[in-house]
Amino acid sequence: MSSESKKIKIGLEVHCQLTSLKTKLFCNSPSDYREKPPNTNICPVCIGTPGSLPVLNRNALNYATMVASSLNFEIMSHMIFFRKNYFYPDMSKNFQITQYDRAGGVPFAINGYILLNDGRKIRLGRMQLEEDPAKISYDGTIESSSETYVDYNRAGIALIEIVTEPDLESPSDAREFLNKLSSILEHLNVLDLGLEGSVRCDANISHRGGKRVEIKNISSFKEVERALNFEMTRQKSLASKGISVSQETRHWDDVRRITISLRLKEEEQDYRYFPETDLVPVTLSETFIEKINHDMPELPKEREIRFQQEYNHSSEIARVLVKDKYLADYSEKAAKESIAPREVGILLAVNLPPFLNEIGKDLKSLDVAPEHFAELADMISKGEVSRRSAKTIFLEMLKTGQKPRNIFDKKGLDVISDSKSIEDIVTKIFKDNPEAVKDAAKDTKAINFLLGKIMQETQGRVDPSIATKLVKQKLSVQ
Amino acid sequence: MTARILDIPVWEVVKKIANQEISSEDYISETLERIQKIDPKINAYITVIKEASLDKALELDKQIRQGKTVGRLAGLPIAIKDSICVKNIKNTCGSRMLENFVAPYNATVADKIIREDGIIIGKTNLDEFAMGTSTEHSYFGATRNPWDSSKVPGGSSGGSAASIASFEAALALGSDTGGSIRSPASFCSVVGLKPTYGAVSRYGLVSYSNSLEQIGPIARDVRSTAILMDCINGHDIRDSTSKNTVPQRFADIFKNTVKNLKIGVPNEFFGEGVQKEVHKSIWNVIHKIEKLGFHYEKTTLPLVKYALPAYYIIAMSEASSNLARYDGLRYGFNVLKNNLNWNTTFSKNRRNGFGDEVRQRIMLGTYTLSAGYFDQYYLKAQKIRTLIKQDFDRAFKKFDILVVPSMPILPFALGEKLNDPLSLYMCDINTVPANLAGIPSISIPCGLSSGLPIGVQIMAPPFREDLLFKAGYLFEENVTIDKSVGEFTNV
Ligand SMILES: [Zn+2]
Numbered sequence: 029m030s031s032e033s034k035k036i037k038i039g040l041e042v043h044c045q046l047t048s049l050k051t052k053l054f055c056n057s058p059s060d061y062r063e064k065p066p067n068t069n070i071c072p073v074c075i076g077t078p079g080s081l082p083v084l085n086r087n088a089l090n091y092a093t094m095v096a097s098s099l100n101f102e103i104m105s106h107m108i109f110f111r112k113n114y115f116y117p118d119m120s121k122n123f124q125i126t127q128y129d130r131a132g133g134v135p136f137a138i139n140g141y142i143l144l145n146d147g148r149k150i151r152l153g154r155m156q157l158e159e160d161p162a163k164i165s166y167d168g169t170i171e172s173s174s175e176t177y178v179d180y181n182r183a184g185i186a187l188i189e190i191v192t193e194p195d196l197e198s199p200s201d202a203r204e205f206l207n208k209l210s211s212i213l214e215h216l217n218v219l220d221l222g223l224e225g226s227v228r229c230d231a232n233i234s235h236r237g238g239k240r241v242e243i244k245n246i247s248s249f250k251e252v253e254r255a256l257n258f259e260m261t262r263q264k265s266l267a268s269k270g271i272s273v274s275q276e277t278r279h280w281d282d283v284r285r286i287t288i289s290l291r292l293k294e295e296e297q298d299y300r301y302f303p304e305t306d307l308v309p310v311t312l313s314e315t316f317i318e319k320i321n322h323d324m325p326e327l328p329k330e331r332e333i334r335f336q337q338e339y340n341h342s343s344e345i346a347r348v349l350v351k352d353k354y355l356a357d358y359s360e361k362a363a364k365e366s367i368a369p370r371e372v373g374i375l376l377a378v379n380l381p382p383f384l385n386e387i388g389k390d391l392k393s394l395d396v397a398p399e400h401f402a403e404l405a406d407m408i409s410k411g412e413v414s415r416r417s418a419k420t421i422f423l424e425m426l427k428t429g430q431k432p433r434n435i436f437d438k439k440g441l442d443v444i445s446d447s448k449s450i451e452d453i454v455t456k457i458f459k460d461n462p463e464a465v466k467d468a469a470k471d472t473k474a475i476n477f478l479l480g481k482i483m484q485e486t487q488g489r490v491d492p493s494i495a496t497k498l499v500k501q502k503l504s505v506q
Numbered sequence: 507m508t509a510r511i512l513d514i515p516v517w518e519v520v521k522k523i524a525n526q527e528i529s530s531e532d533y534i535s536e537t538l539e540r541i542q543k544i545d546p547k548i549n550a551y552i553t554v555i556k557e558a559s560l561d562k563a564l565e566l567d568k569q570i571r572q573g574k575t576v577g578r579l580a581g582l583p584i585a586i587k588d589s590i591c592v593k594n595i596k597n598t599c600g601s602r603m604l605e606n607f608v609a610p611y612n613a614t615v616a617d618k619i620i621r622e623d624g625i626i627i628g629k630t631n632l633d634e635f636a637m638g639t640s641t642e643h644s645y646f647g648a649t650r651n652p653w654d655s656s657k658v659p660g661g662s663s664g665g666s667a668a669s670i671a672s673f674e675a676a677l678a679l680g681s682d683t684g685g686s687i688r689s690p691a692s693f694c695s696v697v698g699l700k701p702t703y704g705a706v707s708r709y710g711l712v713s714y715s716n717s718l719e720q721i722g723p724i725a726r727d728v729r730s731t732a733i734l735m736d737c738i739n740g741h742d743i744r745d746s747t748s749k750n751t752v753p754q755r756f757a758d759i760f761k762n763t764v765k766n767l768k769i770g771v772p773n774e775f776f777g778e779g780v781q782k783e784v785h786k787s788i789w790n791v792i793h794k795i796e797k798l799g800f801h802y803e804k805t806t807l808p809l810v811k812y813a814l815p816a817y818y819i820i821a822m823s824e825a826s827s828n829l830a831r832y833d834g835l836r837y838g839f840n841v842l843k844n845n846l847n848w849n850t851t852f853s854k855n856r857r858n859g860f861g862d863e864v865r866q867r868i869m870l871g872t873y874t875l876s877a878g879y880f881d882q883y884y885l886k887a888q889k890i891r892t893l894i895k896q897d898f899d900r901a902f903k904k905f906d907i908l909v910v911p912s913m914p915i916l917p918f919a920l921g922e923k924l925n926d927p928l929s930l931y932m933c934d935i936n937t938v939p940a941n942l943a944g945i946p947s948i949s950i951p952c953g954l955s956s957g958l959p960i961g962v963q964i965m966a967p968p969f970r971e972d973l974l975f976k977a978g979y980l981f982e983e984n985v986t987i988d989k990s991v992g993e994f995t996n997v
Pocket of ligand 1: 052055056057069070071072073074075184
C-alpha cells in the first residue's frame with residue numbers, strides 16, 4: 029500500500045434489506061415489492077393509517093441475529109425500538125421506527141468486525157434493525173419537477189444498518205470489505221444482492237486529520253469504489269491547490285459519475301428520538317442465540333477451507349471462489365462432476381474473470397452449465413487437449429454455451445501425437461522457410477520462429493516440447 | 507309502555523332480547539327515536555347509523571325466533587367514540603383534519619362487538635384527538651351534559667358518556683389516556699372503566715398518547731359495564747402491548763357478594779383542589795360501606811403529587827409524534843393540492859386541519875422531546891412514572907382497592923375554563939395516576955350536589971378488574987341517585 033493512500037480514512041454505513049423475509053418488518057405486507065404498480069403493496073400499518081399499530085416480524089430477529097453473529101458482533105440481549113422523528117413524504121408516519129444507542133437505547137449489536145485478506149481488522153461499531161422509507165421520485169430532477177411522487181410499496185421493508193469505524197484506507201479496501209460482507213450475507217441467504225436497491229451505502233472519507241466528507245445514497249456496492257475514487261481524487265486535487273476541504277454532505281450521481289455538494293454541515297438535525305412504546309421490549313435469550321448459531325449455514329471462511337480440502341484448490345483459488353456465493357455454488361457443482369476439480373477451480377477463478385471483464389457480463393448471465401466446465405477440466409487433465417486448444421474451446425464454450433466435446437469434435441482440436449505426422453509438418457515448414465532454417469542453424473534463438481510456424485500450422489495441437497526436439501534433430505542433421 | 511324498555515338495566519335487556527321478551531327492533535327503534543329527539547340538544551353523536559342498525563336488529567330478531575344462538579351483546583345499541591375505527595364509517599377524532607376520513611378497517615374492539623352481535627349505532631363526540639376534559643374542543647361542537655345542558659359532560663369521551671346518561675345508547679366505548687372515560691362517567695353519573703394497560707387491544711384506536719391509553723366500557727350500571735368488558739378484553743396479535751393472557755370473564759362474578767375488601771383511602775387525592783361537595787359525597791359513601799362491615803384505612807402515595815406534570819409531559823411528547831402522520835398527503839385535510847412544495851403543504855394542512863388545543867400540545871410535546879430538554883422533561887417524567895408505579899405496588903400489598911374522588915370538582919359551565927388551560931388540566935389530577943401506573947380504575951356514580959353528579963373512583967392492582975366490578979357493585983347498591991332531576995336523564 030502506498031503511503032499516499034494511507035492518508036485516507038474511510039468509513040461506511042451500509043443498509044441491507046432482508047429481502048428473504050416474506051413480510052415487511054412491522055406488518056404483513058409482502059417483502060417482495062418490486063415490479064408492482066405504485067402503492068399496491070401496502071396495508072394500514074405501513075402507510076400509517078390512523079389507529080394501526082406495528083407488530084414486529086419475529087423472523088427479522090432471526091435473520092438479524094444470524095448477520096450479527098457471522099460479523100462477530102456482540103448481540104444485545106435486551107433492546108427496545110425508538111422513533112426517529114422527521115417530516116418527509118417518504119415516511120408515512122413522519123417518524124421511522126429504528127434503534128438508538130442513547131437515551132436508554134441500545135443497537136441490535138455492537139463491536140463486530142470483518143478481517144481483510146491481509147489480516148487488517150475493519151471494526152463495525154454497531155448494527156441495527158429498522159424500517160425502510162418509501163420511494164420518492166420526480167419528473168426529471170428535484171428542482172425541475174412540479175410533482176413529488178411517493179410510492180409506499182417499499183415502506184416498512186426490514187433493513188439492517190451496519191456502521192464501520194473509519195478503518196478502511198483506500199477505495200479498494202472498501203471494495204474488498206464490501207465483497208466480503210456481500211458474500212457473508214449471501215451465504216446466510218438473508219438477502220438477494222441482485223435485486224435493485226437491496227443494498228445502499230453512505231460513505232465518509234477524509235485525509236487523515238482533514239475534514240470529513242459524507243457521500244450519500246450510493247445505490248450499489250459496485251458504485252462505492254467509484255464514488256470513493258472520485259472523491260479521493262477531488263480532495264487530493266483541492267489539497268494540491270492549497271484549498272481546504274470543507275465538511276459537507278455530497279451526493280453520488282451514478283450517471284455522471286461525480287459527487288455533488290448537497291449541503292455544508294450545519295447544525296445536526298434534531299430527530300427527537302424517543303422509545304416506540306407500541307412495540308414491547310425484545311429479549312434475545314442465550315438459548316435463542318445458541319440455536320441460531322447452531323443452525324447457521326456454512327460461511328465463506330469455512331467454505332474456503334473446505335474447498336481446499338475437498339477439491340484440492342489452492343488457497344488463492346479457494347478465496348476467489350468464495351468471494352461470491354453464486355460463483356462458489358457454481359464451482360462446487362462443476363467440481364463435483366469432474367475428476368479434476370483443481371482444474372475446474374483454475375478455469376473459474378483464473379481464466380474466467382478476464383473474459384467476463386472484457387464482455388462486461390457476470391457469470392449468472394452466461395448460458396453455460398457447470399457440467400461444461402467439469403468436462404473441459406477432465407479433457408485437460410487427461411491430456412486430450414493441449415492448453416492452447418483448451419483455451420480455444422473455453423472461449424467458444426463461453427460464447428456459444430456448447431459442450432466442450434462438441435466444439436472439440438467440430439474443430440478437430442485433438443492433440444497430434446504420432447511422431448510421423450509431426451515429422452511431416454516439420455519437414456513442410458523447413459521446406460517453406462529456407463531462410464529461417466539457415467538462421468536457426470547459426471543462432472538457436474531463431475528456432476522460435478520455426479516453432480511458431482509449426483504451432484500456427486497445427487493450431488497449437490502439437491506438444492511444444494516434442495516439436496522443439498524434432499526441430500533441433502532436423503537442424504543438427506542439416 | 508314502550509318508553510320503559512330503555513329504563514330496564516341493560517344486562518337484563520340482553521337476556522330479554524335473547525328470550526324474545528323484548529325485540530331488538532323495538533329497542534333499537536326506541537333508541538333511534540330518542541337520539542332524533544334529544545341529540546340536537548346534547549350533541550353526543552357525530553355519526554348516527556340508522557338503517558344498518560335497524561336492519562341488523564330485524565335480522566337478529568329473526569335469528570332468535572329461529573332458535574339460533576346469538577352473541578353476548580345481541581341486539582344492543584352500542585355507541586363508539588369517534589377515535590375508534592369502524593369499517594366504512596367516518597372516524598373524525600373530532601377534528602377537521604379527519605372530517606372526511608372513512609375508516610378502512612375495524613378496530614379489534616369493533617370486530618369483537620360485531621362478533622357478539624352488538625349493534626354499532628353511532629360514533630360519539632370527543633375533544634379533538636381525545637385531548638381534553640370537557641368535550642368542548644371538538645370541530646363538531648361541544649357535547650352538553652344530559653343532567654344540565656349548560657354544563658360540560660366531562661371528556662374527552664364526553665359523547666359516549668352523555669349518550670349513556672341520556673339513554674341514547676345501551677352501552678358505549680370510550681378511551682382513557684388520563685381520565686377520558688372516568689371524567690365524563692363522573693360528570694354524567696354513569697359507570698366508566700379504564701382497564702389495565704394491555705387488557706384491551708388498542709388496534710384501531712387513533713393514538714393520542716399510546717403508552718397511557720386504553721379503550722374501556724361505559725354503561726348505566728356496573729353489571730352492564732361488565733358485560734361489555736367481558737366481550738372486548740383479551741390478547742390481540744395486532745397490538746403488541748396487549749397482554750398475552752386468557753381473556754377475563756366478568757359476567758358471573760356478581761353471583762357472590764363480596765365479603766372482604768381491604769380499602770385504602772390515599773390522602774393525596776383529597777388535596778386542596780377538591781371541592782367540599784365532592785369531599786362530602788365520597789366520604790359519605792365510604793362511611794356507608796364501613797357500616798356494612800368493610801374497614802378502610804387512610805394511606806399515602808407520596809409520589810402522586812408529581813403525577814400531573816409527569817402525565818402531561820409524557821402525553822404531549824407522545825402526541826407530538828403520534829400526530830405527525832397527519833400531513834394531508836395520504837388521507838385527511840388537504841388545503842391545496844398543487845403548486846406548493848411538500849414542506850409548505852404539510853405546514854398549511856396541519857395549521858388549518860388541527861384545532862388550537864391540539865396544536866398547543868404538539869408544540870409542547872415537540873419541545874419536551876428536543877435535544878437539550880429531553881433529559882430534564884421526558885426522561886425525568888418517565889422516572890417519576892416508575893416511582894409512582896412503585897407507590898401503587900406498595901399500596902396494593904396492603905389494600906385490595908383504593909377509593910378516591912374521580913373528579914375534584916362538579917361539572918362546570920361550558921366555556922368556563924376554555925381560556926384557562928391550566929385549571930382544565932388540573933381536572934385530571936385524580937385520574938392520571940392510574941394511567942401512569944397502568945392499573946385499572948373505575949368511576950361509579952356516588953351522589954348529586956345541586957343536581958350535578960359526583961363520581962367515586964376505585965383503583966385496583968393490574969388485571970384485577972374483577973375487584974373493581976365487585977366493589978363497584980357494592981357501592982352502587984348503597985347509593986341512590988334521583989335521575990328525575992336531570993334535564994335528559996329520565997326517559
Ligand atoms: Zn403493510
